[in-house]
Amino acid sequence: MKSQDKLIQQLSSSIESGFFMHENLKLHYIKTGKGNPLILLHGATMGWGQWVPNIDSLAQSFTVFALDLPGAGLSTKIDFQKYSFNKAFIDSIIQFIHYYSLTNIRVIGHSTGGLIACHLVSSLPQVKSVVLVNPVGLGGKTPLPFRLLSLPGFASLLTKVLIGKSKKKLKFFLTEPLYQKKSISDTFVDYVFESSSSKEWLGPLHLISIMTSLKGIKKKFMALDKIGKTDKKILLIWGQYDDTFDLKEVQENIKFFPHVRLSIMKDTAHVPNMERSKEFNEIVLPFLEK
Incomplete structure (x- = not known):
């Protein structure tokens, strides 16, 4: 992916790009930094490039592993309806951790990646703490368009209408959930667009639909x-x-868990790590370094 190279050029850190095989899934990742491992898990099908605004800062304290989850970036494109979510998204990350013998791990997960992070922190002693960024799984209520995606064929129809093969439509789709619209760069749009050009690419709406x-x-x-x-x-x-x-439902649900601390980032929406990256880095680093 040419656009991935351009994203890497935006980083001052030295980047290693690699692949990990889990059964018939090929997972792509980038690695940089020094210190204890920090795994970054992006939302939906955004790819590791979501973390470009954060990686240099995080890599000063941690060895960062930013993964392309199945269906995103250079990882295997899959039909989300035909794969077990746990097998594709959770077991593969657990095997990644075991294969590279990672210990004393921190995890940051956004949206779908946040759901995966919840599984990891509850099941793996190697995971010491996690940051959940607007995660799936802490509240059941969601807007009507998301609920309609569960109807047969609706995700495919909406993907064609809202994204299709148009870079302009894709940019609008990527910026719509953000409060800070200009935080999505053209290079990042190119990066996601290249991934979406694969015949096997289904997109985030299909993932949400399951x-x-x-x-x-x-x-x-x-x-x-x-x-x-x-x-x-x-x-x-x-x-x-x-x-x-x-958010009110989420706050009500987590009030019984004293080990969960909520931080609301002002003037951001669904992707705060991109929208106000400097503030995001300043919030998460002290927490992760404890």
């Missing part, structure tokens, strides 16, 4: 039981204007 019903987020994609099984420190970052999930 998680939702007409009532909201399916019970099996809720993660409250996961964070309830651990007393490890969890930092929950929420964009002030994000309406993907109901």
Whole structure:
């Protein structure tokens, strides 16, 4: 991906790019920095490039592993309906951790990546703390368009209408969930567009469709039981204007967990790590370094 090279050029850190095989899935990742491992898990099908505004800062204190989850970037494109979510998205990351013998791990997960992070922190002793950024799984309520994605064929139809093969439409789609619209660079749009050009690419709406019903987020994609099984420190970052999930419901759900700390980032929406990256880095680094 030529645009990936341009993203890498924006980083001052020395970048290593590699692949990891888990059964028939090929996972791409980039590695940089020094110190204990920090795994970055992006949202939906955005790819590791989501973390470009954060990597240089994080790499000063940690060895950063930023992964392309299945369906994104240079990783294997999959049909989300035909794969087990746990097998594709959780087991593959667990095997990645075991294969590279990672210990004393921190994790930052955004949206879908946040749901994965909840599974990791509750099941792996190697994971010491996590940052959840507007994660899936802490609240069941979600807007009507998301619920409608559960209807057969609706995700495919909406993907064609909203994204299609148009870079202009894709840029609008990527910026719509943001409060700070200009925080999405043209290089990042090119990067996602290149990934979406693959015949096998299905896109974020298909991934969302397997998680939702007409009532909201399916019970099996809720993660409250996961964070309830651990007393490890969890930092929950929420964009002030994000309406993907109901913040009041999330606050009500997490009030029983003293190990979860909520930080609401002003003037951001669904992707605060990109929208106000400097402030995001200043919030997460002291937490992760503890």
